[in-house]
Amino acid sequence: MSVPDQLLTPEQRHRYDRDGFLSLTAWIDPAAVLAVRHCYDRLFAERAGREAGDHFDLAGSDLDGGTPALTQILEPARYAPELLETELFARCAALIGDLLGPTATSHLGHAICKPPGSPAATPWHQDAAYWDRSVDHPDAVSVWIPLQPVDTDSGCMEFVPASHRSRRVLAHRPIGDDPRVHGLELCPELLDRVVDPVACPLDVGGVTVHGGYTLHYTGPNRRTEPRRALIVMSGPQSG
Template identity: 50%
Template sequence: MTAEKPLTDEQIAFFQQEGYLAIDALTTPEDVAELRVIYDRIFEQRAGRDEGNQFDLAGTDEEGRKAALPQILNPAKYAPELLESVLIRNATAAAKQLLGDEAVCRFAHAIYKPPRTGAETPWHQDAAYWSPEWIHKSISIWVPLQPATPENGCMEFVPGSQRQDVVPHQSINNDPRVHGLELTPEELAKLGENIVACPLPPGGATFHGGYMLHHAGANRSDIPRRALILSAGAPGEKRNPPRRFPWMEEKKTARMERAAAAADDT
C-alpha cells in the first residue's frame, strides 16, 4: 500500500465487477490508536447530540434511553484533528482511484456498537437515504478501529446488487420515529444466499457504492465495535423520470426535532 495509490489494479477491477472491496490496511496501527482515542471521546462527550448529529440509528432516541446503535454524523465537526489523520489522506487517494480525480472525500459518520447490546444494522442501500432526484456516484469507506468479525458486526454485502436501482425500504420496525432504514419484508425475502461477510483487522477497510445491498450484524462480543465511515463522491446525474422515497418523506425523528430547535436558536 502506498499513500498515492492504496489500491492495486486487481482490487479496482474487483470493486468494479463485484460492487464491494475489502482490504486489510488503509491506515497505520499508530493512526488507528489515535483515531480510537478521538472516537471514544466524541461518543463520551455526546458530541452533536443537541443539534441532532448524535442519535440512536436503530431506536426512537428518547432522552435518557440507552441507544441501541449510537451514531454521530460529520464527526470531524466535533474533532477537526480527524482531518490530519493518515486515514483521510489514504481514503482520499483510494476514492480518486475508484471514482476519478474529481472525487472528494470526507468523514461522513461513526457508528458504535456497544459490547453485547449493539444492535444489528439492517439490510439496506445507502442511496435509499439520499435525494431521489439524483443518480448518485458515491462510495462509502468503512473502517473498523478494532478487529471486525461476524460476531461483533463486520460488513456483509450481496455481490452484484450494486447494479439495481433503489428498492423499497421502510423505517426500522416500520416506525418513522426511527432514523434507520431496512428493506421491506418483501425485499428482504429476495436476498438469497449470495452474501459475503468481510472480517477485517483494525485499520482495514471495505468500500461499497450507494446502491450495494449491505448489513452489519449485532455486536454479540464482549468488545466495543467502533467503525468510522468516510464518504467520497463525484458529481451525479439528475434522475429522469424523477422518483420519490416515501420512507424518507414520512420520517419524524427526535433527531430532526433537535436539529430544528438548534437551527431556531441560531
C-alpha cells in the same frame, strides 16, 4: 503525509466494479487507526452533536434516558476537525479519488458505535435509500474503517455481491416499521434479494469499500468491547 495516487490494483478495481464492494486487509498502518480511537471515544462520551441533531440512535426511538443500541454521529469532524488531519482520512480520501477520479471530494460522513452486547443489527439496506431523490447523485463510495478487529460476532460488514448492478433504489422503510426510528431497512418482502452474502471480518488496518446501491448489513455486537467504525464518504459534507 503523502499517499500514492494509485492505491488499488487493476484486479481489485475489477472486483469492485463486478461485486460492488471490496474488503482490503492490512490497508492502513494499524497505529494510524488506533491513533484516532481516543478522539472517537471522547466524541461518544461527550455525546457530541446531540443538540445539533447529529448524534442519535439509528436503530431506536432515541428518547433521552433510553439505552441506545446503535449510536451514530453525523459528520464527526464538525466536532473534532483534527480527524481530517489524520493519515487515516488522507488514505481513505485518496482511495475514493482513485475510484472516482481526481476531482472527487471526500468527507468523514459518520461514526457508528455498537455498544458491547448490543442486540441491534444494522439491517440490510442500500445507502442510496437515504439520498435526496430530487438531486442527481453521481457514483458514491463509502470506506468503512473498524477501530478494533471485527467479525460476525461483533458486527463486521456483510455484502450481497453484484447487488449494485441494477443501480435502482429498492423499497425501504424505517427499521422495525417504527416511524420514530432514523435508520432504514430493506422492506421485508425484498429480503429474497439477500443472496449469498459475504461477511468481511477484518483486523485493525483493514477497511471495506462499497457503493451507494450495494446491499449491506452488520449484525449485533455480542462482544464485551464496543464495535467502533468510522465511515469516509465521497462528496461534500452534509448540512
